[in-house]
Amino acid sequence: MGEVHRNFINGEWLDSSSGKTFKSRNPANGDVVGEVVMSTKDDVDRAVTAATAAAEKWRLVPAPRRGEMIYKVAEILARRKDELGRLVTREMGKVLPEGLGDVQEAIDMAYYMAGEGRRLSGETVPSELPNKDCKSVRVPVGVFGLVTPWNFPVAIPSWKMLPALICGNTVVIKPSSDTPICASEFVKAFEEAGIPKGVVNLVQGSGGEVGEALVTHPGVHGVSFTGSCRVGERLHALCGGLGKEFAAEMGGKNAIIVMDDADLDLAVEGALWGGFGTTGQRCTATSRLIVHEKIHDRFVEMFRDRASKLVVGDGLLAKTQMGPLINAAAKGKVLQYIEIGCEEGATLALGGKELDSGDRANGYFVEPTIFTGVTPQMRLAQEEVFGPVVSVIKVSGLEEAIRVVNGVKYGLSASIYTRDVNKSAVAERDIDTGIVYINAPTIGAEIQLPFGGTRGSGIGSREAGGRGGALDLYSKWKVIYRDFSGALQKAQIDKD
Ligand code: UN1
Numbered sequence: 001m002g003e004v005h006r007n008f009i010n011g012e013w014l015d016s017s018s019g020k021t022f023k024s025r026n027p028a029n030g031d032v033v034g035e036v037v038m039s040t041k042d043d044v045d046r047a048v049t050a051a052t053a054a055a056e057k058w059r060l061v062p063a064p065r066r067g068e069m070i071y072k073v074a075e076i077l078a079r080r081k082d083e084l085g086r087l088v089t090r091e092m093g094k095v096l097p098e099g100l101g102d103v104q105e106a107i108d109m110a111y112y113m114a115g116e117g118r119r120l121s122g123e124t125v126p127s128e129l130p131n132k133d134c135k136s137v138r139v140p141v142g143v144f145g146l147v148t149p150w151n152f153p154v155a156i157p158s159w160k161m162l163p164a165l166i167c168g169n170t171v172v173i174k175p176s177s178d179t180p181i182c183a184s185e186f187v188k189a190f191e192e193a194g195i196p197k198g199v200v201n202l203v204q205g206s207g208g209e210v211g212e213a214l215v216t217h218p219g220v221h222g223v224s225f226t227g228s229c230r231v232g233e234r235l236h237a238l239c240g241g242l243g244k245e246f247a248a249e250m251g252g253k254n255a256i257i258v259m260d261d262a263d264l265d266l267a268v269e270g271a272l273w274g275g276f277g278t279t280g281q282r283c284t285a286t287s288r289l290i291v292h293e294k295i296h297d298r299f300v301e302m303f304r305d306r307a308s309k310l311v312v313g314d315g316l317l318a319k320t321q322m323g324p325l326i327n328a329a330a331k332g333k334v335l336q337y338i339e340i341g342c343e344e345g346a347t348l349a350l351g352g353k354e355l356d357s358g359d360r361a362n363g364y365f366v367e368p369t370i371f372t373g374v375t376p377q378m379r380l381a382q383e384e385v386f387g388p389v390v391s392v393i394k395v396s397g398l399e400e401a402i403r404v405v406n407g408v409k410y411g412l413s414a415s416i417y418t419r420d421v422n423k424s425a426v427a428e429r430d431i432d433t434g435i436v437y438i439n440a441p442t443i444g445a446e447i448q449l450p451f452g453g454t455r456g457s458g459i460g461s462r463e464a465g466g467r468g469g470a471l472d473l474y475s476k477w478k479v480i481y482r483d484f485s486g487a488l489q490k491a492q493i494d495k496d
Pocket of ligand 1: 105151152226281282283284285442443444445446
């Protein structure tokens, strides 16, 4: 076996204090991708201590200089894109073009956040008193604990680390134990870019032991989490009680509306990509198709025909269009939802079975699956499946369609296919999700605007760029009043 992937603490690659390791495996075939250290609370403590010590100097590095280092991270990732993209596919399972896209999203974020180093703008406003000025500036929060998932094993660490760093925070990241090596290789880009020691720290291990120790650590001032609702809500309760800054991005039950005037070929393409891209394992994945009754049967026929031809297998093979699920538990959960759908009386129109023979015997594969005759209140139509299962719900018009889109506890992403500009405007106005697409599927957000959802999809600030994006989590406002009159002036009192 090759090298052991260690923790990165205070600029050094260190063994864990447990002396134990675990194996990261390829979900397509069970091959060992590498061996990784299994950390403990002591390792978390060491990493937070390093991040705390580094924070004092890092906050004083001018933001444009921090930006130049992040610009270097972008260049390093761009140079290593091919290698890292292949690693994403080997460790996480998504098909190679998507593995490369995962790395590209991190590159985009790095260039974007590098530029923020020369903005990070606040406000300057007039004072009510003479010879006095007022402004607001963004200041760092301190040390951030970042807990990241496996489904975007390079992109999501980048969404959190890059804005945290440009704002002048230091970080400790605990990546998913399903994709530890992607995170490790990503962190190497920061090391190569010359980020000072202690500014970026990585601790590998389980969520229960390492993740919770990190987010509840008294030296951690802010936490950002992406993952399940169950864990997000638990961490929120823990962090709220400890007075930490907190944000969580937690999933969706995203829907595409297909109207009777839609370009059906385009809508089918969108539904295939939204529903089965990344094997349905995006928080933004399309898991409901809300289809107008007038074109329902034709649309379902076209969609089923295309989905039945998808090639499922190892994402590294050029012919593969859909990869495996991440692990045995994920596969078990998807198969269980398929059973639930059948029990609830939905019609299994395609797929529904695991694929566990031949080349696929050692991977976690499930067929692209379509249910029709789904009603909005079924569990299948309400709960997040996180797999290649798409439910078709028939509706009689736009108003009903929007009611169905909004009738779930999540509010991340939604879309409408229509050629009618008025209908698209109504959907844009009345759909209650953080992201709305017109004539495009529910996946594929770009990094220069805020990412996140309403209601059960998230807690706290959104991620990524733009007004209301990640900078709001990773910085606090400080307001400064400067009186250069040389006399005591009393606001609200000295009026004449
Ligand atoms: C996620 O699934 O958590 O919008 C992130 C998208 C991607 C990001 C998905 N850019 O589908």
